[in-house]
Amino acid sequence: MDRDNQTRVTEFLLLGLSGQSEQEEVLSGLFLWMYLVTIIGNFLIILAITCDSHLHTPMYFFLATLSCVDICSSSVTIPKMLVNHRLGSRSISYVECMTQIYFFITFTNMDGFLLSVMAYDRYVAICSPLHYTMIMRPKLCVLLVAVSWVITNLHALLHILLMVQLTFCSNNTLHHFFCDPSPILTLSCSDTFINNLVVFTVGGLIFLTPFTCITVSYAYIFSKVLKFPSIQGIRKALSTCGSHLTEVSFFCGAILGVYMYPSSSYSVQDTVATVIFTVVTPLVNPFIYSLRNRDMRRALRKLILRFRIRIPQS
Structure with a gap:
């Protein structure tokens, strides 16, 4: 078919996760609640780290950056869905869709690279504690x-x-709540071989680089920890890695479930996996790091207490 005789698409229609108005109403309310908790939780993490001088260390610098990325990542996808639901619209312009894809890829990949940098930080802290301040x-x-x-x-x-x-x-028509690159490719009437090839090669390299860094870092960490003479020392060392490992499991598992397959095989299960790392992961990050980290709990308590003291004075 001649491309010049084809009707070019200027917008896409986002049908949401279910396509049924009653279920979309419930999902929109749920997503709004999750988005607000994500923004507030990650903002509190950033504020607590900024205000507490004891947390001005490399590990918490990376954690604050991760929280910033999580806020941006959620803001790329969820607000547009909520606005469309509020206006009774399902459309997103071609330019908006391409912009959403750009920032979605950027922040998703940034999550992976930050997790690898945090793994390296933990490796230096546990395997070379005497040289930590000099290296980091x-x-x-x-x-x-x-x-x-x-x-x-x-x-x-x-x-x-x-x-x-x-x-x-x-x-x-896209059976999704945002412009996800993989299902978008299935809508094209052009040959997407090069696009899929780049997804597998460059995209695979972008994923495998931080994944390899994380794997190697923890291989050295575990080999070092197992040589500790006491169980208490082993627990103390591993406790600093527990939150990070939980986050890595969430993120890498969802990525592998979606983007290591051709776009033509995109399914409902892939949509669920996408929701996990676009909505659920940024939501649970503040809870993972605050509940499992004594210093973060202390900093958050100080921050909340400071606000409580200031509110009556104003």
């Missing part, structure tokens, strides 16, 4: 985050440059 200098921490930002933005830009070359014809 502030300049190095900022550099690691900056390099992660550059790589993730370049990766997102590559996908967008390839995607805008595709032609989308009459089919513009």
